[in-house]
Amino acid sequence: xxxxxxxxxxxxxxxxxxxxxxxxxxxxxxxxxxxxxxxxxxxxxxxxxxxxxxxxxxxxxxxxxxxxxxxxxxxxxxxxxxxxxxxxxxxxxxxxxxxxxxxxxxxxxxxxxxxxxxxxxxxxxxxxxxxxxxxxxxxxxxxxxxxxxxxxxxxxxxxxxxxxxxxxxxxxxxxxxxxxxxxxxxxxxxxxxx
Amino acid sequence: xxxxxxxxxxxxxxxxxxxxxxxxxxxxxxxxxxxxxxxxxxxxxxxxxxxxxxxxxxxxxxxxxxxxxxxxxxxxxxxxxxxxxxxxxxxxxxxxxxxxxxxxxxxxxxxxxxxxxxxxxxxxxxxxxxxxxxxxxxxxxxxxxxxxxxxxxxxxxxxxxxxxxxxxxxxxxxxxxxxxxxxxxxxxxxxxxx
DNA sequence: CCACGCGGAGAACGGTCGTTCTCTCTGCTG
DNA sequence: CAGCAGAGAGAACGACCGTTCTCCGCGTGG
Numbered sequence: 040x041x042x043x044x045x046x047x048x049x050x051x052x053x054x055x056x057x058x059x060x061x062x063x064x065x066x067x068x069x070x071x072x073x074x075x076x077x078x079x080x081x082x083x084x085x086x087x088x089x090x091x092x093x094x095x096x097x098x099x100x101x102x103x104x105x106x107x108x109x110x111x112x113x114x115x116x117x118x119x120x121x122x123x124x125x126x127x128x129x130x131x132x133x134x135x136x137x138x139x140x141x142x143x144x145x146x147x148x149x150x151x152x153x154x155x156x157x158x159x160x161x162x163x164x165x166x167x168x169x170x171x172x173x174x175x176x177x178x179x180x181x182x183x184x185x186x187x188x189x190x191x192x193x194x195x196x197x198x199x200x201x202x203x204x205x206x207x208x209x210x211x212x213x214x215x216x217x218x219x220x221x222x223x224x225x226x227x228x229x230x231x232x233x
Numbered sequence: 234x235x236x237x238x239x240x241x242x243x244x245x246x247x248x249x250x251x252x253x254x255x256x257x258x259x260x261x262x263x264x265x266x267x268x269x270x271x272x273x274x275x276x277x278x279x280x281x282x283x284x285x286x287x288x289x290x291x292x293x294x295x296x297x298x299x300x301x302x303x304x305x306x307x308x309x310x311x312x313x314x315x316x317x318x319x320x321x322x323x324x325x326x327x328x329x330x331x332x333x334x335x336x337x338x339x340x341x342x343x344x345x346x347x348x349x350x351x352x353x354x355x356x357x358x359x360x361x362x363x364x365x366x367x368x369x370x371x372x373x374x375x376x377x378x379x380x381x382x383x384x385x386x387x388x389x390x391x392x393x394x395x396x397x398x399x400x401x402x403x404x405x406x407x408x409x410x411x412x413x414x415x416x417x418x419x420x421x422x423x424x425x426x427x
Numbered sequence: 428c429c430a431c432g433c434g435g436a437g438a439a440c441g442g443t444c445g446t447t448c449t450c451t452c453t454g455c456t457g
Numbered sequence: 458c459a460g461c462a463g464a465g466a467g468a469a470c471g472a473c474c475g476t477t478c479t480c481c482g483c484g485t486g487g
Contacts, residue, residue: 064350065350065351066346066347066348066350066351068262068263068347069262069350069351071443071444071445072444072445072446073444073445082464082465082466082467083446083447083465083466083467084447084448084464084465084466085464085465087445087446087447092445092446093444093445093446143349143350144345144346147400148342148346148396148400149345149346149347150346151338151343151346151399151400152260152338152342152343152344152345152346152347152399153260153262153343153346153347154260155337155399155400156258156259156260156263156337157259157260157263162400165400166400166401166402169397169400169401188409191406191409192390192409192410192412192413194393194397195389195390195393195394195397195406195409195410195413196386196389196390196393196413197393198392198393198396198397199388199389199390199391199392199393199394199396200389200393202339202342202392202393202396203363203388203389203392205345205346205349206341206342206345206349206356206359206360206363207360207363212385212389215382215385215386215389216386216389218386219386219389219390219413219417222416222417222420223413223416223417226416226420265473265474265475266474266475266476267474267475276434276435276436276437277435277436277437277476277477278434278435278436278477278478279434279435281475281476281477286475286476287474287475287476
């Protein structure tokens with residue numbers, strides 16, 4: 040989900056790669072500009088030419104992570120046949136994400152918890168990310184013949200799985216979420232029994 | 234969920250109240266010891282006599298918040314009749330929590346995102362909190378005649394609702410989670426249709 | 428009334444961090 | 458070859474923060 044390091048082409052990409060990895064791995068406030076300089080090999084002066092402040096760099100990293108995360112999810116899910124399969128694919132993708140060794144939860148949730156109260160920018164980027172995810176899920180759900188309202192419920196399962204996997208350190212929450220999602224999907228597609 | 238301020242009896246309680254509110258509202262790293270001194274009215278010297286370091290104070294605040302949060306939930310839910318009602322009560326309680334004006338998500342999720350990578354203590358407290366919540370939920374679920382495995386699924390819904398309510402700023406995620414929980418609970422109590 | 432010790436207020440210290448500045452080197456232009 | 462624009466390395470600066478220290482007032486015990 041993030042190219043590892045320093046050999047990318049443009050200085051801008053090197054900075055975003057290094058800063059993205061550091062911010063995600065250690066938290067926003069815990070990473071100093073000097074650590075980003077060291078990890079990216081881009082001098083401090085150039086760094087401030089590319090981004091006028093640390094806040095701007097944080098925002099750029101978050102926006103790029105949003106785009107890449109949603110692209111990766113969509114590439115994975117859209118490879119499955121449309122319908123219920125494609126909805127379930129979301130949870131398979133989460134499972135494989137959780138198993139990545141440097142998985143540390145949702146960058147947007149973490150950033151919001153750290154700076155959301157102080158930075159309206161960070162809060163807005165986090166909201167936008169979650170909205171976009173929910174919209175994507177809504178497309179999958181209606182494509183499976185289920186009412187759009189189901190997407191909100193599945194989004195809650197996915198969020199809960201991400202948070203729980205991060206804190207517990209295991210990938211099983213994706214499996215539990217997938218089981219629950221299947222029950223909800225089947226109940227929503229077939230009319231309820233009573 | 235947190236007494237507001239400065240007039241509590243013992244200096245220790247004043248410190249924990251003030252620090253708890255500040256940490257939760259602004260984040261751990263964003264609150265300096267001097268702000269805690271000002272908000273609690275307890276001198277810096279006495280503060281360091283009570284807690285040898287900021288880390289120790291953070292840990293004490295988190296542990297107290299864990300105990301109070303789970304007590305409040307249990308008091309609310311255990312007032313309902315045992316069975317499915319009591320399981321659903323969890324989501325009603327979440328809904329009223331989300332509507333509190335200073336609600337800012339789960340303190341343990343926020344703290345984990347901010348410091349979990351750097352502080353094993355914070356990570357452990359967060360894990361313990363989530364485990365305890367899941368155990369409590371398991372008791373409610375089995376008391377409603379549903380298999381214990383359902384508790385994990387409902388915990389994911391609750392976590393997702395907390396995170397989503399924090400970022401979106403609204404309380405509706407509790408309602409969506411409750412609807413989903415009811416479907417899962419009914420499917421788990423009655424044998425599945427197929 | 429006097430010596431004393433405890434507690435508060437706030438200065439001080441050492442370290443870190445975001446941001447800027449200086450100095451030097453390099454490679455190009457006329 | 459002379460001069461210059463740009464870039465890198467790293468020092469410098471100002472602010473903040475966790476922690477400790479100093480100083481002073483005050484109440485207590487003899």
